[in-house]
Amino acid sequence: DVKVxxxxxxxxxxTGEKVFLECVQDMDHENMFWYRQDPGLGLxxxxxxxxxxxxxxxxxxxxxxxxxxxKERFSLILESASTNQTSMYLCASSLRGRTVSTGExxxxxxxxxxxx
Amino acid sequence: AQSVxxxxxxxxxxxxxxxxxRCNYSSSVPPYLFWxxxxxNQGLQLLLKYTSAxxxxxxxxxxxxxxxxxxxxxxLTKPSAHMSDAAEYFCAVSQIGTDKxxxxxxxxxxxxx
Numbered sequence: 010d011v012k013v014x015x016x017x018x019x020x021x022x023x024t025g026e027k028v029f030l031e032c033v034q035d036m037d038h039e040n041m042f043w044y045r046q047d048p049g050l051g052l053x054x055x056x057x058x059x060x061x062x063x064x065x066x067x068x069x070x071x072x073x074x075x076x077x078x079x080k081e082r083f084s085l086i087l088e089s090a091s092t093n094q095t096s097m098y099l100c101a102s103s104l105r106g107r108t109v110s111t112g113e114x115x116x117x118x119x120x121x122x123x124x125x
Numbered sequence: 126a127q128s129v130x131x132x133x134x135x136x137x138x139x140x141x142x143x144x145x146x147r148c149n150y151s152s153s154v155p156p157y158l159f160w161x162x163x164x165x166n167q168g169l170q171l172l173l174k175y176t177s178a179x180x181x182x183x184x185x186x187x188x189x190x191x192x193x194x195x196x197x198x199x200x201l202t203k204p205s206a207h208m209s210d211a212a213e214y215f216c217a218v219s220q221i222g223t224d225k226x227x228x229x230x231x232x233x234x235x236x237x238x
Contacts, residue, residue, distance in 0.1 A: 013168070040224050049134060051215060051230035052169075059224065067225075099168055109219040110176055112159035114226060116168030 012036070015100050015117035022124050028087040030120050032100030039105035041083035042114070043067075043075060046097040055098075058083055059105060090124045097121050127152045127218045129199075131229035139237050144188075144203040146232045148216030151197065157219040158199045159226065160190055164212045172214070175199060186210070211236045 173184025
């Protein structure tokens, strides 16, 4: 069974803290994504990685960075968390060159982050 | 540039009633369109896809969608709602030339007994 695992389902952090959200996939996918999900705004792409050490900014990269040192792992980093980063964060993965024609994005269950 | 618009952030139906969730797209080229479903406390999963073959596409759990080029629409339907259909539904379009999807803002479906 294909699987995308996000390390934490629920996190509570304080303003200014550094936050790491981890995502691991076991499908040998080249592509990995971090989305943010907010009510009324849908899913917005934060960062995309198409290979190890390769990354591309999405629509809302400000305040975030990412790391992809291994193919199976994609980390989202909030250098200094702020209250407006309180949200649901979704990780996804896909095979390179197939997403556009198949729509096959595989999602994790999400990490709900609250910043106080 | 491609985009999708979902009309209605919330839809409520009675169990057994028709489900209709609306999605309109904008694309300068023939689009690839998708519907995803998100059950409570879960990630998204692919429900069905239109990739320029048949215009009526069938998905899982009895859902289907029809691609109508003249109306630039890709509405999702199910003849008879079930309580287990309560979820959030997202329409998406492929961003041509990339491996990315562009998602709509979502429609939350409530099913009443």
